[in-house]
Amino acid sequence: xxxVTQTPRNRITKTGKRIMLECxxxxxxxxxxxxxxxxxxxxxxxxxxxxxKDINKGEISDGYSVSRQAQAKFSLSLESAIPNQTxxxxxxxxxxxxxxxxxxxxxxxxxx
Amino acid sequence: xxxxxxxxSMDSYExxxxxxxxxxxxxxxxxxxxWYQQFPSQGPRFIIQGYKTKVTNEVASLxxxxxRKSSTLSxxxxxxxxxxxxxxxxxxxxxxxxxxxxxxxxxxxVQP
Numbered sequence: 001x002x003x004v005t006q007t008p009r010n011r012i013t014k015t016g017k018r019i020m021l022e023c024x025x026x027x028x029x030x031x032x033x034x035x036x037x038x039x040x041x042x043x044x045x046x047x048x049x050x051x052x053k054d055i056n057k058g059e060i061s062d063g064y065s066v067s068r069q070a071q072a073k074f075s076l077s078l079e080s081a082i083p084n085q086t087x088x089x090x091x092x093x094x095x096x097x098x099x100x101x102x103x104x105x106x107x108x109x110x111x112x
Numbered sequence: 113x114x115x116x117x118x119x120x121s122m123d124s125y126e127x128x129x130x131x132x133x134x135x136x137x138x139x140x141x142x143x144x145x146x147w148y149q150q151f152p153s154q155g156p157r158f159i160i161q162g163y164k165t166k167v168t169n170e171v172a173s174l175x176x177x178x179x180r181k182s183s184t185l186s187x188x189x190x191x192x193x194x195x196x197x198x199x200x201x202x203x204x205x206x207x208x209x210x211x212x213x214x215x216x217x218x219x220x221x222v223q224p
Contacts, residue, residue: 004155035214042199043156043214059213090155100146101212103155 003027004104006091012110019078021107023091032074033092033101034058034066036085043090049074081111116200121219130187132218134200137181145176145183148199150217156199160185187220195222 004025013019023032030051035043035058045058047066055066063085067075078085091104117135124130136145144163148156160167162174162183173186187194197217 042197042216045213088153092155100158100161101148101156103157106153106155108153 004091004093004102006089006104006107008107009105010108012112013081014112015082017081017111019081019109021076021078021089021091021109023074023076023104025072025074025091025093025102025104027093027095027102028071029093029095029102030071031094032068033094034064034074034076035090035092036060036087037090037106038087046076046089078109078111081109083111085109086111116202116215118198118200118215118218120216121221123221123223124190125223126191127189130190130194130220130222132185132187132198132200132220133182134185135182136200136202139180139202143180143202145174145180146201146203146212147172147174147185148201148214150197150199156214159198190220190222192222192224194220196220 007022033048034046036046037043044060046060046064047058049055049068052068055068065077089107089109092101094101144161146161147159149159150156160169160172160174162176164176167174175184197219199214199217201212203212
């Protein structure tokens with residue numbers, strides 16, 4: 001079984017809809033991250049969480065919110081989806097400090 | 113936060129050695145250098161990490177000069193399967209209160 005899983009893997013939605021992307025990990029890591037990637041570009045950090053009670057905004061948090069339900073679960077929500085949020089979304093985990101980040105398989109989100 | 117600069121793209125042929133250089137002029141004393149590899153539609157994968165001099169693993173070597181203002185990822189005898197985007201990250205090994213950011217990376221295309 002994969003250490004970092006994301007659901008759904010693909011999602012098509014309409015402008016204005018609320019969307020939740022979920023991430024689960026079995027690595028026992030404290031730190032979890034949400035990134036988005038646009039075609040041909042690098043990853044941009046949306047939100048990150050160092051533990052269940054510690055959530056921080058990344059460089060592009062506007063239009064997004066997160067919830068850290070447990071050490072193993074970190075959800076990303078788009079309250080009112082818009083077309084320019086169409087992207088590939090990755091969840092990642094790491095242990096404390098500057099350790100290797102382990103990425104999930106990604107969620108491809110299309111907002112029409 | 114140390115900023116990194118990498119070439120946007122590189123081309124090579126199978127069997128050749130590929131060297132990708134990353135510039136990080138503002139690297140701090142506590143910063144480590146990490147490289148990730150990303151295949152299309154997949155999350156990035158850790159390749160190698162180092163602080164100074166040379167680090168080698170089964171996948172690559174990382175060369176870091178004494179001033180640490182740059183680093184070079186060396187891929188020996190590349191194959192078609194090494195075609196990917198390579199990201200250089202610089203970050204603090206301390207349990208600091210910030211997350212790493214990925215830049216645009218270097219797109220390596222290996223030709224037969």
